[in-house]
Amino acid sequence: MLRGLTVLLGCQLVGEVLVRLTALPVPGPVVGMVLLFGFLQLRRTPPDDPASGTLPSASGTLRAADVLLKHLQLFFVPAGVGVVVYLGVLRDDALPIAVALAGSWLAGLLVVGWTVALLGRRAASDDAPGSVS
Amino acid sequence: MSEWRELVSSPLLMLLVTLLGYQLGLQLRDRTGGHPVAQPVLVAIVVTVLFLTIADVDYAVYADGARLISFWLGPATVALAVPLHRQVRRLRGVVGPMLVAVPLGAVVSIVSAHGLVRLLGGGEELALTLAPKAATTPVSIALSEQVGGIPALTAVVTVVAGVLGAVAGPTVLTLARVRDRRARGLAMGASSHGIGTSRALHEDETEGAFSGLSMGLTALATSLLLPLVLWLL
Structure with missing residues (x-):
């Protein structure tokens, strides 16, 4: 250890x-x-x-x-606790921050997931990957 | 009186509160049978913020004391090589798609974060603060500083993006019919870095390994592409 x-x-x-x-x-x-x-x-x-x-x-x-x-x-907790310093900013710009954060997160997630699934199916149809049933 | 004040803001108490909050989070996760919202990081942040507010302790004092915890983010990132090593056979057939998807995902994350902030009336500084948020915290903070965002706020939004992934990522991917474990892991790591990876590891070893790999590649891609994308915008 x-x-x-x-x-x-x-x-x-x-x-x-x-x-x-x-x-x-x-x-x-x-x-x-x-x-x-x-x-x-x-x-x-x-x-x-x-x-x-x-x-x-x-x-x-x-x-x-x-x-x-x-x-x-x-190990991410100390960085996240930094939110206390920015409660004012978060309140003032709540809409742009919330929508941009959620929207951009969702876009990144789906683009990567779909791209890999789409290209991967073509590239490795012989390989049987573990998948969610 | 001031000797008590000293104890309340000592590293000992900062560490203890963080660890207690985290363990409460672990217990909640287990008691709720792994409910997605019961992420230990989220519970720990809420508990610690409440403590700091009630005890009237500055964040700077807390961050200084909690450095003993945040330090381990580095070695833990190195440790992500281990699940990858265990899953190396699964890399076959996915390297090509991955090398297309991860840079594409990084560009989409940057452009959509920047664009949505501006579209909804946020300032340029705020847009630059959110732009690097898909990269893991040490990287997003450094990038934010480099391009003119607010680094400490970038750290917060990065953690929130991670928590979002830990809470909702697997459900969204299932709804979007992404079933391949490798694709799911790569998507989690690309949008929710280490925190998403932690949830992915909890779900399935393959998902966790690919999420860790994706987190590293996304950090690299975001570092290289952020200046370029911002210059083009």
Whole structure:
């Protein structure tokens, strides 16, 4: 677990370093995610089986990741609480904010969902993906 | 008296209130059998806002104390590689559609947010504040600053977009007849970043993995396309 957290923080640090070196317009943690994905793929970490580790360092990473992701929502709370500062603005511009937020959210969701479903059906009709029954 | 004041605005109490609010949210979710509105993040925000208002604590004081929590957003984002690693076989056949859909979704999110604010009488600063809201918080905040929005308000609307996805995303996708787990996940991550991903992970591992992937790609696409789209508008 502790080793797993160290791996996650290490990937984030390398991500931050790469972002600074290359002036990539992406946040360090997203680059860290790509790096960790590559690392897990290269080591052929058994995906389903974090407990019985033949590769102790990688299985610890999986466990640490599972713990953090279980509580992913928690880490957004401090940013969301910032709403207290803007209650006045939100009241004054309630209509444009509410409609733009909901409308734009809905448009983004549907465009991506429909585009993938439409193009994916054509591209991979032989592959049987899991779907909602 | 002031020693009590100090305790009320101490990081200890800020963390405790946030964690208690979040755990109340978890309990509500379990008790209601996973009711979509019972999102732990939403309950935690409401509880914490009530506390700050009643105890008369400034947001700046709270944010400083709660940094111990927001810090973990970074490592948790890195951790999204793990569900993706578990689902890598499912990537076959969806890479092409994904690379079309995600940038398209980013452009639609930017243009519709900016356009709707202006259409309904909001100012340019407000439009720029909402434009990057589909990207995950650290990115949307940085972009808002870069293009001339109000970064802290961008953080709030980004979280609200996430909560919207966590509450209503799966239902809307089902109504829209999007059934492929991968398409559903990609749509959630593209419009509701990490908070939507958390709900998607709760629904299904494949949806969660693709939502996490989509969140990363959307952050990248929004960063690259926002200046370009705003320049064209």
